[in-house]
Amino acid sequence: MRQIDEPRLTDQAVFDAGLDRLLAADPRLVPLVEVAGRPALRRRPPGFDGLVSVVVAQQLSVAAARSIRARLDATLGGAVTPAGLLAAEANALRAAGLSAPKIRTLTGIARALLAGDVDLTAVEAMEADAAAAYLTRLPGIGLWTADIYLLFCLGRADAFPHGDLALQVAAGDAFGLPGRASALGLAAIAEDWRPYRGIAAHLLWAYYGALRVRPGAPT
Structure with a gap:
C-alpha cells in the first residue's frame, strides 16, 4: 500500500489555495474561471453516512x-x-x-462493512486511484461512486x-475537442493536474453548469 502526501480539502481556504496552484500549473484552465467563477468546495460527512448520500x-x-435522504434519516x-x-x-x-436497486446496494454495503470486508478508514493511507479501486470491493460501487465519495466525503x-459525463462534456468544450472527451482521454488530460485533479473536477463541473445554466456536479 503506497502512502503519499496528497492535499486534503479541509475548507474553502485550502481549496482556493489549491486552485491557485492548479491555475498556475495549467493556464488553460484560467478561461474556465473567467466563465464560471471560482467554484465552492463541496463536502459531505465521511464514512457510511456520506456513502449513503x-x-x-x-x-x-x-x-x-x-x-429522500431526509425521509431516510427519519425512518432510521x-x-x-x-x-x-x-x-x-x-x-x-x-x-x-429508495428504489429496489439502491436498497440492494446499500444493504450490501452495510453487510460488507459489518463483516469487515472493507474498512472505510483504510483509504486514508492510499493514493487516490488505489483508494477508489479498493472501494469498488463494496457491492454496487463502481469507480465513479468511489471517486465521488473520496472527493466529497473525504x-x-x-x-x-x-467517467463522469458532465466532466467529459466540459473538457470537450474547454479544450476545443470535436465532441466530449472519452473517459480514457479525460484521465490522460487530468494527469497534468495532479495532485489537484479533484479541484479541476470542481472547476469543470462549474464550467459545465455555467455554459448550460444547470448544475454539473453530482448532488
Missing part, C-alpha cells in the same frame, strides 16, 4: 435526493448506520423513496471521476 443521489435531482431515527439500515424493513426503505484533492 452518494448512493441516494445517483441519477437524481438535488431536490429529490435531499427529500436520525442515525444512518450499517446496523440500523439492515434492521429497517424493506417496505419502510421503499416508502422513504476531501481527497486528487480524486477524479473521469
Whole structure:
C-alpha cells in the first residue's frame, strides 16, 4: 500500500489555495474561471453516512435526493448506520423513496462493512486511484461512486471521476475537442493536474453548469 502526501480539502481556504496552484500549473484552465467563477468546495460527512448520500443521489435531482435522504434519516431515527439500515424493513426503505436497486446496494454495503470486508478508514493511507479501486470491493460501487465519495466525503484533492459525463462534456468544450472527451482521454488530460485533479473536477463541473445554466456536479 503506497502512502503519499496528497492535499486534503479541509475548507474553502485550502481549496482556493489549491486552485491557485492548479491555475498556475495549467493556464488553460484560467478561461474556465473567467466563465464560471471560482467554484465552492463541496463536502459531505465521511464514512457510511456520506456513502449513503452518494448512493441516494445517483441519477437524481438535488431536490429529490435531499427529500429522500431526509425521509431516510427519519425512518432510521436520525442515525444512518450499517446496523440500523439492515434492521429497517424493506417496505419502510421503499416508502422513504429508495428504489429496489439502491436498497440492494446499500444493504450490501452495510453487510460488507459489518463483516469487515472493507474498512472505510483504510483509504486514508492510499493514493487516490488505489483508494477508489479498493472501494469498488463494496457491492454496487463502481469507480465513479468511489471517486465521488473520496472527493466529497473525504476531501481527497486528487480524486477524479473521469467517467463522469458532465466532466467529459466540459473538457470537450474547454479544450476545443470535436465532441466530449472519452473517459480514457479525460484521465490522460487530468494527469497534468495532479495532485489537484479533484479541484479541476470542481472547476469543470462549474464550467459545465455555467455554459448550460444547470448544475454539473453530482448532488
